[in-house]
Amino acid sequence: MGAPFSSGRMWSRLRLAICTFAVIYLVAPLIVVLVISFSSAPFLTFPPPGFSMQWYNNLFTNPAWFNSLITSIKVLIPTSILATSLGTAAAYGLARSNFIGKQIVMGLLLSPMIVPVIIVAVGIFGVFRALGLYGNLLGLIIAHTILAIPYVVMTVSGSLAVIDKRLEDAALTLGASPLRCFRRITFPLIFPAVLSGMLFSMVVSFDELVVSMFISTPVVRPVTVQMWSNIRGSVDPTIAAIATLLFCFSLLALLSERAAARKVKKEVDE
Amino acid sequence: MNKVPKVISQDGSREMSNTKSILELVGVRKVYGSAVAVEGVDLTLHNGEFLTFLGPSGSGKTTTLAMIAGLQMPTEGKILLNGQAVDPLPPYKRNIGMVFQNYALFPHMTVAGNIGFPLEMRGIDAAERKRRIAKTLELIGLPNMGDRYPHQLSGGQQQRVALGRAIVFEPPLLLMDEPLGALDKKLRVQMQLEITRLHRELGISILYVTHDQEEALVMSDRIAVFNEGKIEQLGSAKDLYERPSTAFVAGFLGESNFFHGTVSGISDGRCFMETPYGQLGAFNNASLQVGDKATLAVRPERLFLYRGRDKKPENCVSGTLTDLIYLGQSRKCVLRTANGDEVVALQHAQQVEEPSMNIGEEVCVTWNCADANALNHRAASN
Numbered sequence: 001m002g003a004p005f006s007s008g009r010m011w012s013r014l015r016l017a018i019c020t021f022a023v024i025y026l027v028a029p030l031i032v033v034l035v036i037s038f039s040s041a042p043f044l045t046f047p048p049p050g051f052s053m054q055w056y057n058n059l060f061t062n063p064a065w066f067n068s069l070i071t072s073i074k075v076l077i078p079t080s081i082l083a084t085s086l087g088t089a090a091a092y093g094l095a096r097s098n099f100i101g102k103q104i105v106m107g108l109l110l111s112p113m114i115v116p117v118i119i120v121a122v123g124i125f126g127v128f129r130a131l132g133l134y135g136n137l138l139g140l141i142i143a144h145t146i147l148a149i150p151y152v153v154m155t156v157s158g159s160l161a162v163i164d165k166r167l168e169d170a171a172l173t174l175g176a177s178p179l180r181c182f183r184r185i186t187f188p189l190i191f192p193a194v195l196s197g198m199l200f201s202m203v204v205s206f207d208e209l210v211v212s213m214f215i216s217t218p219v220v221r222p223v224t225v226q227m228w229s230n231i232r233g234s235v236d237p238t239i240a241a242i243a244t245l246l247f248c249f250s251l252l253a254l255l256s257e258r259a260a261a262r263k264v265k266k267e268v269d270e
Numbered sequence: 271m272n273k274v275p276k277v278i279s280q281d282g283s284r285e286m287s288n289t290k291s292i293l294e295l296v297g298v299r300k301v302y303g304s305a306v307a308v309e310g311v312d313l314t315l316h317n318g319e320f321l322t323f324l325g326p327s328g329s330g331k332t333t334t335l336a337m338i339a340g341l342q343m344p345t346e347g348k349i350l351l352n353g354q355a356v357d358p359l360p361p362y363k364r365n366i367g368m369v370f371q372n373y374a375l376f377p378h379m380t381v382a383g384n385i386g387f388p389l390e391m392r393g394i395d396a397a398e399r400k401r402r403i404a405k406t407l408e409l410i411g412l413p414n415m416g417d418r419y420p421h422q423l424s425g426g427q428q429q430r431v432a433l434g435r436a437i438v439f440e441p442p443l444l445l446m447d448e449p450l451g452a453l454d455k456k457l458r459v460q461m462q463l464e465i466t467r468l469h470r471e472l473g474i475s476i477l478y479v480t481h482d483q484e485e486a487l488v489m490s491d492r493i494a495v496f497n498e499g500k501i502e503q504l505g506s507a508k509d510l511y512e513r514p515s516t517a518f519v520a521g522f523l524g525e526s527n528f529f530h531g532t533v534s535g536i537s538d539g540r541c542f543m544e545t546p547y548g549q550l551g552a553f554n555n556a557s558l559q560v561g562d563k564a565t566l567a568v569r570p571e572r573l574f575l576y577r578g579r580d581k582k583p584e585n586c587v588s589g590t591l592t593d594l595i596y597l598g599q600s601r602k603c604v605l606r607t608a609n610g611d612e613v614v615a616l617q618h619a620q621q622v623e624e625p626s627m628n629i630g631e632e633v634c635v636t637w638n639c640a641d642a643n644a645l646n647h648r649a650a651s652n
Contacts, residue, residue, distance in 0.1 A: 169341050170374035172361040174435065175391035181362075184387075188378045 087152025148201035159193030298347035325496030
């Protein structure tokens, strides 16, 4: 009896050690960045010699940083709205219809997530230049929307596959037109998935670097591109400050998505 | 339009207030790719009638119902509601109530919200809606439950809400797709009686789908037996049970013993056939001609059991008694003939029992010609 018991204990200890190591490995760089963002030194040194808020201050006073932050937000909001509505509509259409080539349409919609982003970037660069979508907000919004749609389609499709189609049939027999059926029955039921799709699309847009680099100019430049050019020139901890902000934004998005999902689950379980 | 199908009987079906038809199906077919789901259904539903589609799963009954509701489009044929073709109408303009197999209650709405939904869709104002929701809750026996959510209700209660939601807007026709399938036996029997009561009180026409023959017998004015996408027979429960017109109906609705042979004589509505058991007689229910291949179907409870060798001249099948099963109200006797066929006879408790009938004994069954039905050979379809 003793042997399996101790071997079980050994395994659980080993598992704990591996998990701890993995967590440290994943989180440590984030912590380093977080700490450096409050550094008093003008270089990226760790551990920092002292505490200061100057880099956060710099973020909001230095026009290059501040403008890029504003640009990012100006892109993010329309992107998330567009990607969410288009992605939801696409997911609904694909889930509730049956036509030849449905799989191909689905594949095309998801392709920005699968195709290496650098290839997407090159393609968008070529096409957008020709269309005059280079170096302006509209171009960035459209590009980010293309990149964010797959995330919305994925989450909403998953939710649509779970809800019973007969609920929609029932609504139709009860006198609801397809539009009212969607508004009153389908949409409330897939709302949590739509919400998390929207949060995902926000994160995708805020985080996006590669495509943005290809189609932005020093005048219209989202914050990630600004970070990239900053890190190649004079590196100062402002980049750590913005990274911390980006991290907090993603964390917030993720937490609110979880909270929404939990709230819905609770309502269903009651 | 008001043509009454010839199979309707006077005695078996309940009185109908009027015979105007509410629904008519004319040659309705549904094909999915190369698979035929419904193969030419013709049907007339009278005003206020309770008609049941009975059949095994995959026999096309649910598809037919879905076409009436407008959830499926027929490949061919016509559906008339109150004499008007409804084929161009989408489901939300047909004004037909439907109860789904799994109830399909909206999980994010309260009971009152669910029941009020069809009223809301019809633009009925809040006060009137409230009044009618309350009335319906009363009718389905769930007063004061309006604020609950569907998941807080038991299966039987959910069933009632689904029913309430389908009748609150007073549709002239109610479709029910195996609504009691998920309930346990006791609750099912109770709900059967309630649905029959509602049918009577509301005077609504009901099309009901089930694969449970007992349910069909209890509830229906008429029953349409479905098999392989077609209606095998349409008639009152008594018609179907006593005078099945096909071997499928005789076997699906209740139990039957079958004997196969060739028609050798016809007289006076009776039909005599040559079988391995000699000449057997039955009611000629399928207009058989001399020389036709035929199947004779006779119910176990219509058989008389005799012992030993004192054979009667006609309608006699003898064999060895292999089982005697005590069923309380009755006794089931199984005998095996020399040809290897199994014959089941049911003896009512009050029937004079042959004293000391033992397993292994030679026995013989017989019946009155009028109690058996001569049908087209099983393989042939009608």
